[in-house]
Each structure stands twice: as C-alpha cells, then as structure tokens.
Amino acid sequence: MSERSALAARLAPLLLVGALAAALLAGLDDRLTLESADDGAARAVTAAFDAMPDDALVLVGFDPDVGTYAEIRPTVRAVLADLLNRGATLGLVSLTPDGRALAIAELARMDRSEANPRQLIDLGFLPGAEAALVAVARGINGGSQDPIRADLPSPPDLAVVIGGIDLGARSWVEQVQPRIDGLPIVAIAPTVLLPELEPYRASGQLAALIGTPRDGAAYRAQAELGRLERMVDPAAGPSPAAIIVGLLVAIGVLGQAFGSRLAAVMRAARPRDVA
Amino acid sequence: MPSPTDLVAGVIRFVGEILGASSLRFETGPTLVVLGVLLVFLQLVARPVSRWVTSDAGGLASLGRAMALAAEAGTDAVMSLGTAGVGRSTDVHGRLQTLAALPVLGHVARAAARSGVPLRVLTNDPLAAAAAAATLDAAHAATSTQERVGRSRIVMVGEGRLAPAGLVMTARARPAAAVAAGSMREEATLHLEGLRGGAGSLAAASAEVAQAPSLLLAGGGALVGAEAFQVAADLRADVGERTMVIAANRLIGFAVAAIVIGTALALMGIIDPADLLLGIGEA
C-alpha cells in the first residue's frame, strides 16, 4: 500500500466522524424526518394492539442486547407507552443477562415517569433459554404453583417480544406459541434479525414485526400515547441526517472500489498491442 | 401371581388409558411434521451405500501447510469457537454451532500438535472451554505429542458476544493461522476483521444465515450456512459424520420435493400449505 493510500486509510474514519458531526451540528435533523413509504408494519402492530380486550395483560419478553438496543430503544419505549396508555398491564420477563439489565433500567425509567406502577409486573430473570421459555408457557397454562403464573393475574392476551442477538422472537415462536393457544406475538427486533424473522411474519406466526428503523419511525408517528408522551423522547430517534450521510458515504466508498475493479477487469480484457 | 398375558394386557390397557386421556396439541399436519424428527433418527441408523466426494470448501484441509510455516517462524495459531458458547443464555441454534465447531477444533489441534505449534482457543463460556480442553488433549493423544499439550491454552474471554470481538480487535498477536468456527452474530464482522488483522490466513465457519455476507467479506476460507455442520465429514473419513451428511441431504431432498409439490398445489388452488403445516391462515 502506498504512503498516500495508507494516510487516506487512517484519515477516512476521522473524515467520516467529521461528516457526521457536521450533519448533526448543521441542524439538518430539524428539517428531515425519518418516515416509511410503506406503513404496513406499523399498521399491523396497531391492529394487534386494537384487537386486545380492555384491561389486557401483555407478556413482554424483554431480551435486547446492549449493542443493538440503541437502534430499537425509541420504538420499544413508544410500544410500552402505547400499551400502558391503552390500560394494559405489562409483565416483563427476561431470559438473558443483558435483557434483564436493560429491563431493570426501563422499569426504573417508567417508575420515574407518569406510568401507573400497578400496571407493571416485574417477572424477573429466568435462566435456561429455551427451557425457560417452555417454563413460561407451562406457567401460563398451568396452576398457580408455577412462579410465572403466580405473578400474573390471568393468562396474557398478547406477547410482545423485544429481541436481541442472543434470544429473540424466533425462539418464542418455536417454544411458546405451540404451547399456548391463540397467543399473538408482536416482535420488535434490530435490523440484523430481519432476514430470519421476515419468513415468520409472512407466514402469520408473528402477528406483527417492526424490524427496521423506518418501520419504527412509521409506528412512532402514528402511535397515540396520550399523557405518556413524556415517556418517549421525540428527539431520541435515529438521526435522519446521520443515516443519509452514512448511506452516501457507503455508496461513495463501495462505488469507487467497484468502479476501480470494473476498470481493472476491462483493462485486462483489452487486447494488448505487441510491439 | 399374574401371568405374562395379564401383564402384557395390563401394559396395553395402561398405555391406552394414557392415550385416551390425551389429545393432540396440534392438528394432524403439524403433528406429522414434528414426528418427522423420528425420520431424522432413522436416517442416522441407516448405513447408506453412497459414493463420497470430499470437498475443501473452507480451505481447512490445507491447514497443515500453514502450521508448518508457523513452526518455522515460531508463531502460534488461534481458533475461536464463536460467541454462543454451550451454557450461555442464547438460543439453541447458536449453541449447537459451538458443538459443531469441536470437530473443526480437533482437526486444527491435530495439525498444530503434529507441527509443534502452540494453539490458543478463544471462548466465552466455561462449558465450551472444558470441551475444548478435552478436544486438545485428545488431539495430542492421537498424534502422540502429549509433551506439547502444555504449550496450548484455552482463553476464557468473558461473558457476552462482544467480549471476544473486542479482544481480537485489540490483541497485538500475529498468529500464523486463525480459524473461527461457531455462532457469530452481529459482531461477526468485528470478530473476523480482528482475527484477520494479525493472522497469516483465516478460515471461518458459521451457520448464522444473516451473517453469511460477513464470512464471505472476511476473505480466506468461508463455510456458510449448512456447510458449517458438514465440514467435519470432509476433514476426516468418519462413517458417523458422513452418514449424518448423507441423511441430511436426503431430508433436504424431501423438503425440496415438498416445497415444489406444495407450491404446485397452492398455485392450482387445491391446498394452502400454511394452513396444512401451521394450522393458521397466511398473513
């Protein structure tokens, strides 16, 4: 690698950070809005919530991971606020250590806001991954001697699964849904899980799926949160300016590399003049 | 004293009472699909007579040469067992891949043992570390190099999928060869770039479907999707491994036939495969 290329390679990340900072400081986020042309995913979530009975009990499988939670956090908070605004009682259970730590943080946050504490049930942490999921399902089906069932006032009407890279909606579809009749599952997942969750959504095993920042923005735009609007920080969503800068940088970098490769291929294919 | 006939009749009556008090949880279609699991067991028992063509998709068969170069240069080799572990709170799809990585570790360990190259094994789970230690011991025993077993190490990185990725990105080591086999999720690119940065060669194997591009972009040998489970059958002539792959190929053939026939029937409007298999309507 030449000296110039090595210098460019070292400066490139700094230039990227500079471009992102410039986009944020220029206040472009005030003029740009993250929206989706297709709000089908958001409508499916709202429809699943509308189908709940009054004073519903919602089982929330809270297992995001610290790395990808920043992507889904605004949507998660909007979903929790929406459910609380509808009068639902939320039972939060975690099956991963990361998920439990984040669940505690969100419960503390909801405690400090205007959420009614009687609408929140902390079901704690269950080790064992799939075994824990089977225990959750058995607890819902079984008698009051099961710890999960003892804490829930009634069988849940809906399950909302907030997934991460360790455990997500796929495991809930595989282990919980077959054991509990008619329990719809709504999933909120980071984009990295979209390829493996989209088939479950298309087959109807997931009642709804928010798997991209655009779907999350579409949902947040239409969710009615009432007095719990304060639970959701409107400025906390992904920065549209940063997303656009990232898109353009990626297209530029890959385009330049791809163009160089194509040019090299065409040069090699050209017949050489033999002197 | 009851006669054998009475005992048999009693057992049959008992089983009948249990079945009589039971009901199917799913409809017929989904139950038959799940019972297909038993078909998997039958496939393993069968000994199919088939020609086996060895392939080297991940470049792991040429690891011996890299180890010989490492021995000359006095460097070591690194193997990562992925980030799912065996006892961690992650789904079974990830943990199975850690078990599937152990035969790959055995192959790498035997190559390292023959060449006298120290091997560092990275893992974030004590159960995986114990299995890796047993694999290393077995490799040295198989190559009659027990005196070298103390030169290799199992490195317990810490809990979480990020810890191994962070470690390899910041390590100053320059191993001659790096192999990553097992479940790697969103941190896969970080993990593989960190291993690749210092290593002379890199081979990666993971059945994480969403991370297939990360493995291909990392360069070197890449075993993507189902290949991560099949690789052991190409690395050693073990009947059990090859029977497993042949059995799986048969089941994949059945699945393809079911998809084609189901699609044709669905296009003709005769059945709805979703209703049949899942007992629910299509979204």
Add this chain to the structure above:
Amino acid sequence: MKRATIPALVVVVGVLVLADLLLVNDSLSELAGVAIDAAILVAAGAALAAVASLAVRRARDLWRRRGDPIGAALVLAGMAAMLIAGLRPGAAGATDPAVGWLVAALLIPIGATLFGLLFVTTLAASRRSLASRSREATVLVGAALVVLLMLLPIGGVVGERLSDAAGWALAVPIGAVFRGMLIGVAILAAVFAARTLLGVGATDE
C-alpha cells in the same frame, strides 16, 4: 466401549419433552415439567460457575503474570465494582441505582460503540474483498451497491419506484435465498443434534 447411560437418559428426557409438545396430558406435562425445571437449575448453576470460573482464571493469570495482566485486572475490577454496587449492605441488588448507573453509563455505551464500528469495518472489508479479485466478493459488493441505491430516501415517483423495488428485493430474491438457507441449516442442525445426543459416531473427546 462407550457408556450408554448418558445417551439413554438424554433420549428418555428428549422423547418426554417431545411427547409433551405433541400431546396435551396432565401427567405427561408434570413429568416434562420436572425435566424442564431441572434444566433451568442446571443453567442457573452453569451461569454462576461461568462467573466464578472467569474470576478464578483471570486471578490466576494475574498472579502468575501470564497472558494479558491489564485485561485480567480490568475484568476483575469490573466484576468487583458490579458485585460491590449490588451486594453492599443496604443495596437493592440488581435494581440498585448504583448498578443501574454502571449499566447505563458504561455497559450500554461501550456495547453501542463497538457495534458502531461495524459501519467502518464492513466498508473496509468490502473494499479489501474487491481488491482480492474474488468473484463472490464482486457479486456481493455489487448487489450491496444496488440495494443501497434502492434505499436512497428520494421523494417523488423515482423514490416510490426505488422503495417498491427495495421491498420486492427483500421479499422475493433475498427472502427466498434466506428461507432456503434457514431450511438447510435447520435440517442439518436437527440431524447433528440427534447424532450428538445419541452419541452416534466418533467424537473428539
């Protein structure tokens, strides 16, 4: 000669749990529940053992001055900080504000930062793959470029057409490939799991 005790136990428990999945029967459910509860206890024990094992290994590395002493010291300091925050007299355990601060101020930003590096490393890996003149890399990066162009947030008719194309690409070709891979992986995983549980074939132990 291999011992058949463990595979026999695994087969019995596995068939029990499978039967509980397929049949609705109270007695069967109780039996399967015992097995599930045992699995949860074992998982809890394994989690505690993992923490203890990590601490012991790192302490041993520090004592013998081998490996990475700074890393070992940081691991032990982090574990000590979290344990003290949660278990000191008067603390509320995992829900204590001190533990919450450590999670919110350290763990979450560090994790998010590491994943933030993915953007840069993925671009660097793509450029390097193209330079290696690999056919797969060329196709992969070319496809990525096309998808990125389809995701550009452009308004008007062009933007709508691009958005529709992106949706079609995700649902049809990309979805088809991923579904095929998921089916293949699921079948191999089932066969591998059955083989491992039954102890069929040689192992590396």
